Amino acid sequence: xxxxxxxxxxxxxxxxxxxxxxxxxxxxxxxxxxxxxxxxxxxxxxxxxxxxxxxxxxxxxxxxxxxxxxxxxxxxxx
Numbered sequence: 001x002x003x004x005x006x007x008x009x010x011x012x013x014x015x016x017x018x019x020x021x022x023x024x025x026x027x028x029x030x031x032x033x034x035x036x037x038x039x040x041x042x043x044x045x046x047x048x049x050x051x052x053x054x055x056x057x058x059x060x061x062x063x064x065x066x067x068x069x070x071x072x073x074x075x076x077x078x
Contacts, residue, residue: 002050004030004040012038016054022047 002016007027018033022044030038030047040047 002047002054004038004042004047004050007039007041009041012040014038016051019051 001013004012004014006012014030014032020031020033023029023031024044028040028042028044028047030040032038042050
């Protein structure tokens with residue numbers, strides 16, 4: 001979840017996992033996977049920074065398999 005500020009200066013908590021894209025139009029618009037659009041005061045770069053920070057804090061959703069561990073996991077259907 002990331003905190004952003006609407007144009008009326010109210011704070012909004014957005015589920016970063018549901019963001020489809022962020023665009024500058026010239027205002028910053030966050031488009032959610034649901035199609036809902038949120039107009040925010042933060043610049044695109046700041047929204048990106050917050051999403052990246054959130055993802056680093058939350059950690060990977062699916063563990064990454066590398067090297068010798070990857071092949072057996074794939075063969076077993078994992």
